[in-house]
Amino acid sequence: MRRVRFHEYGGPEVLRVEEAEPPVPEAGQLLVRTEAIGVTLPMVRKVRDGGLPLPGALSGEVAGQVVALGPQVTGFALGDRVTALCFRDAYAEQAVVAAAMASPVPDGATATDAVALVRGGLVALGAYAAARPEPGESVLVTAAASGVGHLAVQLAKARGAARVVAAVSSPAKAEFLRGLGADEVVSYDDESWGAPVDIVLDAVGGGLLPRAVAALAPGGRLVAYSSGGGTLSAYDLLVGGKSAIGFQMARIAAEQPDRVERWRRELWSLHAQGRLRAAVHARLPLADAAEAHGIIEARANLGKVVLVP
Numbered sequence: 001m002r003r004v005r006f007h008e009y010g011g012p013e014v015l016r017v018e019e020a021e022p023p024v025p026e027a028g029q030l031l032v033r034t035e036a037i038g039v040t041l042p043m044v045r046k047v048r049d050g051g052l053p054l055p056g057a058l059s060g061e062v063a064g065q066v067v068a069l070g071p072q073v074t075g076f077a078l079g080d081r082v083t084a085l086c087f088r089d090a091y092a093e094q095a096v097v098a099a100a101m102a103s104p105v106p107d108g109a110t111a112t113d114a115v116a117l118v119r120g121g122l123v124a125l126g127a128y129a130a131a132r133p134e135p136g137e138s139v140l141v142t143a144a145a146s147g148v149g150h151l152a153v154q155l156a157k158a159r160g161a162a163r164v165v166a167a168v169s170s171p172a173k174a175e176f177l178r179g180l181g182a183d184e185v186v187s188y189d190d191e192s193w194g195a196p197v198d199i200v201l202d203a204v205g206g207g208l209l210p211r212a213v214a215a216l217a218p219g220g221r222l223v224a225y226s227s228g229g230g231t232l233s234a235y236d237l238l239v240g241g242k243s244a245i246g247f248q249m250a251r252i253a254a255e256q257p258d259r260v261e262r263w264r265r266e267l268w269s270l271h272a273q274g275r276l277r278a279a280v281h282a283r284l285p286l287a288d289a290a291e292a293h294g295i296i297e298a299r300a301n302l303g304k305v306v307l308v309p
Contacts, residue, residue, distance in 0.1 A: 002309070003092035004289040006047055006056040012293035014047065017286070023089065023096045025070035030102055032082060032095050035064040035111035036283075037307040038119065039292045040147065041203075041226075047293065058289075060090035061119045062097065063111035073099045081105040083114035091289055093309040101253075103261075106268055113271070116147065116278035116304035121267040122260060123249050124152035127201050127225045128159060130247045135160035137198035140215055142188075142208060143226070145173040147304040150180055152201050154276050157181045165197060169299045176302045180277065196220065205230040216242050223247050279303025 001022050006014040025031045038061035046052045063083035066076055076082065076099055083105055084097035105114045133139070139156040143149040144166035156164045166182035168174070174185040186193045188208060196217035202209065205228025212222055213232060218240045224230075225247040232244055253260050270276035281301040284292050286309045295301050 001093040002286060003089050004058060004286060005089070005091075006058070007054060009048060009050045009054075011048055012044075012290035012297065015290045015293065017289075020089075020092070022094045025068050025073075025096050027071045028073060028099050029070040029096050030066050030073065030076055030082065030084070030099050031068035031070075032062055032064045032084070032086075032097055032102075033067045034062045034090075034093060034095050034309050036115045037062050037090055037095075037286070037309070038115035038147070039289075039296055039305045039307060041143075041296055044293050044296045045228075048297070057088045058091045059085070059087045061115040062086045062090050062095050063105060063114035064095075067094065070099075075099065076102065081111070083111070083118050085119055091286065091307060093286070103264055106272070109268070109271070112280055112283060112306050112308075113278055115306055116280050117151070117267055117271055117276070118264060119249075120148040120304065121151045121155070121276070121278070122253075122263055123148050123225060123247075124155050124201075125263045125266070126249055126252055127223045127247045128152060128156055128199075130223045130245050131199040131201070131221045133159065133161065133199055136162045138163040138165070138195075138217075139199045139201065140165040140167055140193065140197040140212075141201045141203075142167045142212060143203035143299075144168050144177055144182065144185075145302050146203060146299075147301070148225075149201075149203055150177070150279055150303050151276065153177060153180050153182050155270075156201075158270055158275055161199075163197070165194060167193065173302060176279075180279070199223070202226060204228050210236065213237065213240075213242060213244070216240065218242070221245060225249075281305050283308050285309075 084102035166177040209230040
C-alpha cells in the first residue's frame, strides 16, 4: 500500500510517498480501507516545528470501510463504513484505528462528509459548550474559514447565538462566511472588530490573543482550543471580569464519552436537516499531500482539505 511520511522537519516539501505493508490490527483495533483523510493545521505545524518523532507518521481523521478486525473488537463488522481519528499513519491507503475512537458513517453520507464534519464539528461544539453560552449571546470565531471554524460559525447560530462575527486573515473569505450565516466578517488587521462580544472561540493563539481578549465585553469568555500558543495578560482579564478557558477534545473524549456521542448525533442530525454544511475546499490525491499542507499553511482554505487515496 501507499502511505505518506516525513523524515526531516520542514514545510510541505518534506512529505514523501512510500510503499509499505498494510498494518495489522491489534486488540481493540480496526483496519480501515481509507476513502477520505482530513488534513489539519496542528499536523501541518508539527511537521514544520518538530512536534513529532522521526520518522514521521502523520495522524488525522480518516473515513472508509472496515476490512479487518483485531481481537476483542465488538460492535463493528467487516464492511462497516466508519470514521475515526487515526494516531499513526493516517495518510495511507489502509489505516489502523482504535475501535473505541470509531463511529459509523450514516447511510447517505460520504466519507468526505465524515472527515469534514465529525472531528471538526466535535471540537467546535465542545469549544462552544466550554464557554457555557446563554441564548441570545454574541460570538466571535477566529480562523472562521478553517475546517473547525466554519462549523463553529454555523453551530453557534444553530445553538441560539444572536450575533456571530467571523474573524479571518483575508477579506476575500467574507462571502464564504456570510453564506454560512455569519452576521459580520472582520479581518485580523481591521482597526475595529465591531461591538464587543460575549464569547470568543479562538483557534489562532499567538499574537492574536490580546486582540481576542479586547474583543470581549465585560464578563466575556475566551475559549482557546488551538495549538498556536500565546500569552495572556492577567490584568486584561481582571479589569473586565473576563475569563480564559482552555479546551482539549482528547480529554473530553476520554472522560465523557456519552457527551461526545450526543454531540456526534447532533452533528449528523443538523447535517441531515441541511442546517450544517461541511464545506470542502479541496479533494486531492494522496500523492498530493504536500499541496494539501501548503494550502493549510497559507491559510488559504475555505473549509476542509481532504486527501483521497
